[in-house]
Amino acid sequence: MTIQRYTVCEVDLSAIRHNVSVMKRCTAAKLMAVVKADAYGHGAVPVARAAIEAGADMLAVAIPEEGIELREGGVNAPILVLGGIETQAAYAVAQYDLVQTVFEEAGIYALSEAGVTLGKTVHVHLKLDTGMNRIGVRTVEDVQRLTRLIDSLPGIELTGCFTHMACADEEKDSETAEQWEKFKRLSDAITCVHPGKILHHAANTAAIFRYPEIHADMVRGGLALYGYPPVPEAKGLIPAMRWVTHGVYVKTIEPGERVSYGGTFKAERQTRVMTVPVGYADGYRRGLGECGCVLVRGKRARILGRVCMDQMMVDVTDIPDAQTGDEVVLLGRQGEEYISAEDMARWLSTISYEVLCSPGKRVPRLYFNV
Numbered sequence: 076m077t078i079q080r081y082t083v084c085e086v087d088l089s090a091i092r093h094n095v096s097v098m099k100r101c102t103a104a105k106l107m108a109v110v111k112a113d114a115y116g117h118g119a120v121p122v123a124r125a126a127i128e129a130g131a132d133m134l135a136v137a138i139p140e141e142g143i144e145l146r147e148g149g150v151n152a153p154i155l156v157l158g159g160i161e162t163q164a165a166y167a168v169a170q171y172d173l174v175q176t177v178f179e180e181a182g183i184y185a186l187s188e189a190g191v192t193l194g195k196t197v198h199v200h201l202k203l204d205t206g207m208n209r210i211g212v213r214t215v216e217d218v219q220r221l222t223r224l225i226d227s228l229p230g231i232e233l234t235g236c237f238t239h240m241a242c243a244d245e246e247k248d249s250e251t252a253e254q255w256e257k258f259k260r261l262s263d264a265i266t267c268v269h270p271g272k273i274l275h276h277a278a279n280t281a282a283i284f285r286y287p288e289i290h291a292d293m294v295r296g297g298l299a300l301y302g303y304p305p306v307p308e309a310k311g312l313i314p315a316m317r318w319v320t321h322g323v324y325v326k327t328i329e330p331g332e333r334v335s336y337g338g339t340f341k342a343e344r345q346t347r348v349m350t351v352p353v354g355y356a357d358g359y360r361r362g363l364g365e366c367g368c369v370l371v372r373g374k375r376a377r378i379l380g381r382v383c384m385d386q387m388m389v390d391v392t393d394i395p396d397a398q399t400g401d402e403v404v405l406l407g408r409q410g411e412e413y414i415s416a417e418d419m420a421r422w423l424s425t426i427s428y429e430v431l432c433s434p435g436k437r438v439p440r441l442y443f444n445v
Contacts, residue, residue, distance in 0.1 A: 089444035095129035120148035190230025200235035317407030335380030373410025
């Protein structure tokens with residue numbers, strides 16, 4: 076059974092490829108494309124393929140399951156799992172040739188055992204905590220202890236180390252230089268006890284554009300891959316996603332009538348109301364009710380009342396030609412008007428990352444310029 080919803084996210088893969096080229100022009104280092112969280116809601120497999128085609132050297136995911144999805148989708152590029160793993164996931168990491176982040180003994184032993192059992196060598200990157208205080212090794216002593224442990228075990232090989240910059244996208248950033256100095260101390264401690272070269276990476280998306288001095292061997296591009304600048308220095312990016320639907324009903328209500336749950340909107344004039352078949356179950360956040368807007372016929376239409384689970388209502392009184400079947404844009408461009416993820420983030424008091432990840436699985440993704 077094939078049923079096409081009114082509501083889709085259109086993803087332009089030529090924009091993904093363009094954004095990779097923008098980042099690559101900013102660095103002489105290798106580029107890791109971050110495609111975790113289903114490529115920030117854009118679809119992991121198509122985006123990963125486009126990024127690799129455009130010159131990305133490596134991919135990054137958050138959990139092994141995301142790496143497995145890429146492998147089963149035919150993606151053969153190196154894939155780093157950025158988070159830690161439960162020990163029972165070690166065999167899957169080895170089986171699917173994923174590169175695993177490590178920072179504790181238990182994970183190292185589990186990966187070694189999996190590698191030996193499956194006749195493979197599991198590559199690992201040691202995570203160094205330089206100030207994010209999330210995961211990672213914090214001291215020279217622990218760095219050298221875990222490096223020696225990895226080198227002593229069969230079925231496992233240290234091929235990289237990295238850290239994450241906590242404040243590189245902040246306007247007043249005094250932390251990045253301190254984190255970089257600590258990263259150099261900790262990574263030098265690895266070099267003292269580990270034979271052979273490994274990949275060093277510290278620069279996140281903001282640092283690609285703002286801190287060329289910390290690019291090291293590889294940089295990690297996340298938000299910019301999808302067309303949004305984490306810092307003003309990131310220019311020339313093209314947003315890749317457009318979230319669209321169609322109006323399914325238009326009616327006129329009289330002054331004093333209320334709209335949606337709780338009747339929080341009360342009409343003060345004769346009002347034309349368009350019903351849109353999108354709600355918070357699709358990932359369109361309930362908090363956008365009465366503060367957000369959509370585009371209809373190239374004009375902004377305010378959301379009336381609360382967003383429902385599967386539908387919402389918008390005001391098309393000042394768009395007199397609006398009618399059932401009209402395209403409605405939730406995110407992206409229509410004519411000369413544009414609603415960005417940054418606009419929606421501002422309405423929600425959040426960040427564009429969260430907005431891009433919001434459209435749910437029941438919203439089909441349509442890919443262009445494959």
